[in-house]
Amino acid sequence: MATQQPTGTDMPIGVFDSGIGGLSVLRHIQAVLPQENLIYVADSGFAPYGGKPEAVIVARTLAIAEFLLIRGVKALVVACNTATGAAILGLRERYPGLPIVGVEPGLKPAAAITQTRTVGVLATERTLDSIKFNLLHEQITEATGVRFLLQPCSGLADQVEKGELRSAATAALVQRYVAPLIEGGADTLVLGCTHYPFLQPLIEEIARRAGGQPVHIIDTGAAVARQLTRMLSQHGLQRQVDGNRALTCFTTGSRTTMTTALLHLLKLQADVTEIADISSSEL
Ligand code: DGL
16 A cells, blocks of 8 residues: 655655755754654765766756655755755756755855955855856855855865764865965855865864964854745745654665764664665656
């Protein structure tokens, strides 16, 4: 017998990322919307997205969105800056009635707190290349006069995927990417990739060593969760029932890696299903 899918406000919210990075957003969603059912998809079998051509990221994003919609999601969170930059406009066009929340580097909050008027932006190559990011960059630079030092961080999301949050190799990469930003005058760093909040202690430590003082760190996870809350209530989709919320996880990578990540990064135990691939043939 086919399982009955939840309906109405009981329907889950779909959250996805190229891998486990989106868990840094999921933790904020769980904090502000503790009653909501969630489905998380980690496209770890295809991570990293950051160096891949835009067309590939668009195709992956649309396929994952379809996969989630088949499972009856009432809203979608693109918990990946790279996928947001490449594909959110296409997603909104394809699903005009669906609440869709994306994530983008927090240039605006960074511009509001920098004292040196210089901000470092850590993100993937693809995010920094995207039209969406470049429009935002232009707009905030024009409005505030703040200088943004853009740093593509090839390989950094991979270290998080491997669970290497403090290894020598990860520290060497962070040193290579962060030190020049601090030496260039940045007192604020934007984490423009959802994998990087898991490296925040290391980034702070290395930045402090490079500049002799603490830096401000901007992570937009909490803002994304607030935006999702607003959209759900605008659409009358917020779940009011307390308790019995479910978290269901899927990964195109390894089940063990995902289970370990959930446990180590979020102290969560959840069902994880390995899926060989997600493609539009799902339909
Ligand atoms: N977590 C993703 C982001 O926010 C990207 C990591 C990757 O390169 O796959 O941009």
